[in-house]
Amino acid sequence: MNLQGIRVTIWNEFRHEKQNEAVREIYPDGMHTVLKEMLAAQGATVSTATLDEPEHGLTQKVLDNTDVLTWWGHLAHDEVSDEIVTRVQNRVWQGMGLVVLHSGHFSKLFKRMMGTSGELKWRDIGEKERIWVADPGHPIASGLDDYFEIPMAEMYGEPFEIAQPDSVIFISWFAGGEVFRSGCTFTRGRGKIFYFRPGHETFPIFYQPEVQLVIQNGVKWVAPVEGARIPVEMNRPEPLEKLP
Amino acid sequence: MNLQGIRVTIWNEFRHEKQNEAVREIYPDGMHTVLKEMLAAQGATVSTATLDEPEHGLTQKVLDNTDVLTWWGHLAHDEVSDEIVTRVQNRVWQGMGLVVLHSGHFSKLFKRMMGTSGELKWRDIGEKERIWVADPGHPIASGLDDYFEIPMAEMYGEPFEIAQPDSVIFISWFAGGEVFRSGCTFTRGRGKIFYFRPGHETFPIFYQPEVQLVIQNGVKWVAPVEGARIPVEMNRPEPLEKLP
Amino acid sequence: MNLQGIRVTIWNEFRHEKQNEAVREIYPDGMHTVLKEMLAAQGATVSTATLDEPEHGLTQKVLDNTDVLTWWGHLAHDEVSDEIVTRVQNRVWQGMGLVVLHSGHFSKLFKRMMGTSGELKWRDIGEKERIWVADPGHPIASGLDDYFEIPMAEMYGEPFEIAQPDSVIFISWFAGGEVFRSGCTFTRGRGKIFYFRPGHETFPIFYQPEVQLVIQNGVKWVAPVEGARIPVEMNRPEPLEKLP
Amino acid sequence: MNLQGIRVTIWNEFRHEKQNEAVREIYPDGMHTVLKEMLAAQGATVSTATLDEPEHGLTQKVLDNTDVLTWWGHLAHDEVSDEIVTRVQNRVWQGMGLVVLHSGHFSKLFKRMMGTSGELKWRDIGEKERIWVADPGHPIASGLDDYFEIPMAEMYGEPFEIAQPDSVIFISWFAGGEVFRSGCTFTRGRGKIFYFRPGHETFPIFYQPEVQLVIQNGVKWVAPVEGARIPVEMNRPEPLEKLP
Numbered sequence: 001m002n003l004q005g006i007r008v009t010i011w012n013e014f015r016h017e018k019q020n021e022a023v024r025e026i027y028p029d030g031m032h033t034v035l036k037e038m039l040a041a042q043g044a045t046v047s048t049a050t051l052d053e054p055e056h057g058l059t060q061k062v063l064d065n066t067d068v069l070t071w072w073g074h075l076a077h078d079e080v081s082d083e084i085v086t087r088v089q090n091r092v093w094q095g096m097g098l099v100v101l102h103s104g105h106f107s108k109l110f111k112r113m114m115g116t117s118g119e120l121k122w123r124d125i126g127e128k129e130r131i132w133v134a135d136p137g138h139p140i141a142s143g144l145d146d147y148f149e150i151p152m153a154e155m156y157g158e159p160f161e162i163a164q165p166d167s168v169i170f171i172s173w174f175a176g177g178e179v180f181r182s183g184c185t186f187t188r189g190r191g192k193i194f195y196f197r198p199g200h201e202t203f204p205i206f207y208q209p210e211v212q213l214v215i216q217n218g219v220k221w222v223a224p225v226e227g228a229r230i231p232v233e234m235n236r237p238e239p240l241e242k243l244p
Numbered sequence: 245m246n247l248q249g250i251r252v253t254i255w256n257e258f259r260h261e262k263q264n265e266a267v268r269e270i271y272p273d274g275m276h277t278v279l280k281e282m283l284a285a286q287g288a289t290v291s292t293a294t295l296d297e298p299e300h301g302l303t304q305k306v307l308d309n310t311d312v313l314t315w316w317g318h319l320a321h322d323e324v325s326d327e328i329v330t331r332v333q334n335r336v337w338q339g340m341g342l343v344v345l346h347s348g349h350f351s352k353l354f355k356r357m358m359g360t361s362g363e364l365k366w367r368d369i370g371e372k373e374r375i376w377v378a379d380p381g382h383p384i385a386s387g388l389d390d391y392f393e394i395p396m397a398e399m400y401g402e403p404f405e406i407a408q409p410d411s412v413i414f415i416s417w418f419a420g421g422e423v424f425r426s427g428c429t430f431t432r433g434r435g436k437i438f439y440f441r442p443g444h445e446t447f448p449i450f451y452q453p454e455v456q457l458v459i460q461n462g463v464k465w466v467a468p469v470e471g472a473r474i475p476v477e478m479n480r481p482e483p484l485e486k487l488p
Numbered sequence: 489m490n491l492q493g494i495r496v497t498i499w500n501e502f503r504h505e506k507q508n509e510a511v512r513e514i515y516p517d518g519m520h521t522v523l524k525e526m527l528a529a530q531g532a533t534v535s536t537a538t539l540d541e542p543e544h545g546l547t548q549k550v551l552d553n554t555d556v557l558t559w560w561g562h563l564a565h566d567e568v569s570d571e572i573v574t575r576v577q578n579r580v581w582q583g584m585g586l587v588v589l590h591s592g593h594f595s596k597l598f599k600r601m602m603g604t605s606g607e608l609k610w611r612d613i614g615e616k617e618r619i620w621v622a623d624p625g626h627p628i629a630s631g632l633d634d635y636f637e638i639p640m641a642e643m644y645g646e647p648f649e650i651a652q653p654d655s656v657i658f659i660s661w662f663a664g665g666e667v668f669r670s671g672c673t674f675t676r677g678r679g680k681i682f683y684f685r686p687g688h689e690t691f692p693i694f695y696q697p698e699v700q701l702v703i704q705n706g707v708k709w710v711a712p713v714e715g716a717r718i719p720v721e722m723n724r725p726e727p728l729e730k731l732p
Numbered sequence: 733m734n735l736q737g738i739r740v741t742i743w744n745e746f747r748h749e750k751q752n753e754a755v756r757e758i759y760p761d762g763m764h765t766v767l768k769e770m771l772a773a774q775g776a777t778v779s780t781a782t783l784d785e786p787e788h789g790l791t792q793k794v795l796d797n798t799d800v801l802t803w804w805g806h807l808a809h810d811e812v813s814d815e816i817v818t819r820v821q822n823r824v825w826q827g828m829g830l831v832v833l834h835s836g837h838f839s840k841l842f843k844r845m846m847g848t849s850g851e852l853k854w855r856d857i858g859e860k861e862r863i864w865v866a867d868p869g870h871p872i873a874s875g876l877d878d879y880f881e882i883p884m885a886e887m888y889g890e891p892f893e894i895a896q897p898d899s900v901i902f903i904s905w906f907a908g909g910e911v912f913r914s915g916c917t918f919t920r921g922r923g924k925i926f927y928f929r930p931g932h933e934t935f936p937i938f939y940q941p942e943v944q945l946v947i948q949n950g951v952k953w954v955a956p957v958e959g960a961r962i963p964v965e966m967n968r969p970e971p972l973e974k975l976p
Contacts, residue, residue, distance in 0.1 A: 089359075090361075093360065093361050093405070095869060112356065112359055113359040115333075115356055115358055115359045115407070115430075115432050116337065116432050116433055117337055117433060119478055120478065121478050121479075121480050122479060122480065123479075123480045123481055123482075125481075125483065125487075127483065127487055128487075130665055130972070132645070132646045132647075132666065132667050133646070133647065134646040134647050134648070134667075134669070135647065136647050136922065137827060137919065137921065137922035137923070137924075137957060138957075139957045142957060142958065155480070155483075157480065157620070158621070158622040158659055159620075159621065159622050159623065160622070161337070161433055163359065163407055163408075163430075163431075163432065164407075164408060164410060164430075164431065166408060166898065168656070171646055171659065171667045171669075172667070173661060173662075173665060173666065173667045174483075174661075175483070175485060175487050175488075175973075176483025176484060176485050176487060177483055177484030177485040177618055177661060178480075178484070178620065178661065179620050179622075179659045179660070179661045179667050181622070181659075186359075186407075186408075187407075187408065187869065188358075188359050188360050188407065189360055189361060189405055189869065190868065190869035191869070192869075225869060225870075225871045225874060226874065228868060228869045228870075228871075228873075228874065234363055234364065234365050235365075235366060235367075236365050236366065236367045236399070236401065236422075237367055237369075238367075239367065239369065239371065239399075239418075239419070239420025239421055240421030240422070240862070241419060241420050241421040241907075243371055243419055243420060244419075339625060374728070374909055376889070376890045376891075376910065376911050377890070377891065378890040378891050378911075378913070379891065380678065380716060380891055381583060381675065381677065381678035381679070381680075381713060381716045382713075382716075383713045383716075385716075386713060386714065386716065401864070402864045402865070402866040402903055403864075403865065403866050403867065403868055404866070410654065412900070415890055415903065415911045415913075416911070417905060417906075417909060417910065417911045418905075419729075421862055421905060422864065422905065423864050423866075423903045423904070423905045423911050425866070425903075431625070433625070434624065435625070436625075469625060469626075469627045469630060470630065484618070485663075577847075581848065581849055581893070600844065600847055601847040602847055603821075603844055603845040603846055603847045603895070603918075603920050604825065604920050604921055605825055605921060607966055608966065609966050609967075609968050610966065610967060610968065611967075611968045611969055611970075611971065613969075613971065613975075615971065615975055643968070643971075645968065649825070649921055651847070651895055651896075651918075651919075651920065652895075652896060652898060652918075652919065654896060662971075663971070663973060663975055663976075664971025664972060664973050664975060665972030665973040666968075666972070674847075674895075674896075675895075675896065676847050676848050676895065677848055677849060677893055722851055722852065722853050722854065723853075723854060723855075724853050724854065724855045724887070724889065724910075725855055725857075726855075727855065727857065727859065727887075727906075727907070727908025727909055728908060728909030728910070729907060729908055729909040731857075731859055731907055731908060732907075
């Protein structure tokens with residue numbers, strides 16, 4: 001994977017890791033650090049930002065220098081300020097890519113991007129998940145076999161309250177009996193969005209090679225298109241044609 | 245058109261009509277009154293609500309008794325309270341239909357539903373608009389010919405910053421040289437949304453028979469589906485299958 | 489369910505039932521007879537047509553008097569004449585609804601409508617299928633709970649080679665480990681299409697109440713829209729506007 | 733534009749150019765030659781194929797060595813053999829990209845890919861066309877301004893009988909009064925399809941820089957994705973899970 005030239009900012013709520021010993025054992029320096037190292041190893045230029053930093057680490061300057069933002073939150077969605085969410089949303093509309101991971105489905109940011117509640121069924125007992133590739137030609141599925149498995153996962157089940165996706169790339173099967181659209185893409189303004197279900201605070205899912213590959217593919221795919229035009233002049237007082 | 249049994253609430257900003265003599269001449273009792281009478285004549289049970297009423301006329305009780313809400317705003321989008329927008333959004337997710345008219349594209353409500361900026365090109369010099377039916381099988385186009393014309397209209401032009409529509413029913417041609425996706429549908433949760441471009445404060449567009457027909461069709465089409473299920477139990481602690 | 493006024497033609501390949509004792513025990517008069525009685529009991533006007541009749545029972549006159557056609561085939565897709573497929577396809581474009589059942593995914597008709605191969609994974613050992621409602625607001629899911637189960641089913645698995653659906657209403661979970669988009673809708677010309685996975689020759693699936701309910705909902709939903717316009721004049725030698 | 737490594741085959745009906753002096757003046761060696769030189773100048777490896785060659789120049793070997801096929805036909809759609817169309821369709825399903833130009837909307841190949849009639853309104857008097865970018869973030873629009881114009885064009889108007897596009901990139905305005913979705917993308921199997929309206933036998937449209945740029949962008953965008961998986965094992969007799 002060549003992610004050279006892509007400037008990624010990893011956003012992590014970073015609360016579980018501070019409060020919970022079990023989480024800290026898996027992610028001693030926070031999930032964002034694991035994701036950062038993984039993407040940097042593929043050539044991306046990676047920074048991190050977390051909830052408790054000033055402006056949640058997402059100043060305008062940081063965002064202006066970000067090609068792709070990844071988002072993980074869980075405990076404290078409500079503590080994210082509306083103003084920062086608006087700032088991030090504006091950057092996506094301009095073309096910044098967005099990768100939303102796991103419980104990020106319930107973040108203010110994702111719900112605003114969808115216009116839906118982001119709700120889904122869930123159960124957290126550590127069951128097997130098998131992730132099927134439903135769209136094998138999509139670049140985000142590149143390098144995968146027909147499916148891959150996560151041995152211990154939280155279940156997310158349909159109905160998943162999202163807007164109509166551009167593509168449904170992955171559909172999950174859970175040992176407990178449910179199904180879920182686990183990989184979906186969306187476009188908002190000039191920006192591309194990829195939602196990817198796997199990831200959890202107490203299962204070491206972000207270390208799994210297939211999960212890492214999909215996140216790398218996702219980062220590459222949502223990165224801004226060269227030459228994409230950001231329309232600025234919307235007020236057009238003069239007609240292009242002579243009127244009668 | 246039989247709209248019997250559909251409870252419609254017409255929401256109107258209702259500021260232009262109070263402030264501007266030219267608008268008042270066209271809509272002496274407000275646009276909402278014209279829309280109300282038109283839909284009531286087809287059998288709908290119609291109420292109205294306006295910005296300056298307490299809670300903008302949209303109490304929880306009003307919304308709970310509304311099947312379809314229509315929305316027109318222009319001057320004062322920012323004065324609509326976030327809390328009321330959230331309340332309306334929740335009702336749409338439960339199944340209330342929503343018809344957004346003309347400059348409602350820039351309302352907080354529509355932008356939230358889309359997850360986009362709602363921007364578009366515009367020019368307000370009163371030029372001819374020809375509205376083509378691009379999806380002649382759609383119920384919202386029922387009763388129309390290949391196209392209809394509006395003699396004097398404000399121009400709205402592409403790119404229109406919306407989420408991917410379920411259907412593009414109408415595409416407009418403007419004498420001044422632009423084009424626009426003038427009739428689009430969306431689904432959010434259990435609710436259906438129809439955006440319809442025509443309508444303006446200083447042109448008598450809401451009196452035009454074809455425009456009225458489309459609004460009637462739209463109200464009928466977004467009305468809630470009988471038997472639609474509102475999922476409530478999302479937490480599913482027990483698996484359906486025995487785990488190994 | 490009120491299917492009054494809808495003229496349905498049930499098309500069945502009707503070979504399994506003649507050749508195989510096990511199938512005949514379940515469907516002694518053919519699957520089409522079971523489907524016919526079920527839909528007629530809801531008020532539809534139902535006829536049947538089968539492969540071995542002249543013109544496969546699908547004369548132009550039959551099609552001209554059909555609002556909704558249902559299609560089941562399996563053994564003999566290749567024996568269906570291209571000419572009849574073209575005739576049926578033309579009628580769908582004019583607005584006739586089409587419900588494609590189970591192994592009909594591999595019929596000439598469905599593949600032509602999709603522009604894809606119609607392929608999917610499969611295994612026929614009689615395993616449990618749980619069908620989840622992914623779009624609970626869709627009329628085709630009306631009356632169902634969160635899911636329903638088929639105790640013994642043939643497995644169909646992703647990737648399912650179809651065109652992008654308008655809606656994915658059902659997603660199946662299989663005990664053997666796969667998932668499948670089991671209820672999908674499409675539009676082609678003025679016609680609506682509903683593909684529904686359940687149904688098999690040696691399991692009595694078409695007798696199951698939930699399956700029957702979905703087929704009834706599907707027939708109702710794909711039935712032609714009143715007032716839908718069939719464009720006829722495509723050659724437009726005269727411009728609508730005066731050219732310079 | 734860097735098209736290095738992309739093997740393109742330009743298919744041209746190549747009849748107008750032989751039969752009609754006016755066409756020959758514009759395209760003395762056939763349209764395919766102009767397109768070939770234009771794409772080769774950007775680094776693509778380009779071959780051509782025409783209707784009157786054996787197998788229309790599209791042997792299995794040619795297709796197996798083609799990444800992107802472009803298609804232009806007009807007079808003789810019916811002379812294209814069904815067998816060759818099937819062969820091309822199979823290659824698209826495997827991942828070969830397809831760019832369909834102008835009157836190719838009525839080719840057997842495009843209609844099969846859509847499952848629709850491919851019909852549209854038309855008028856051939858040489859009027860101005862203005863092509864608006866409706867999706868400015870799409871790679872196919874890269875390098876364009878808000879719109880570009882074609883001074884003399886054949887009009888194509890809505891309704892355009894196609895399947896639901898993945899993206900509508902361009903919408904055309906015609907001086908005579910119509911509108912048209914002039915740039916649309918679709919996915920079929922592993923293959924991507926781009927339909928682009930401009931192009932004509934008696935107007936020198938394929939020499940226009942903006943049209944050439946869009947065709948280059950289109951070729952780049954439909955080219956196969958590295959690592960895309962072609963599913964081969966569809967029969968899965970063994971379940972992945974132990975059944976009860």
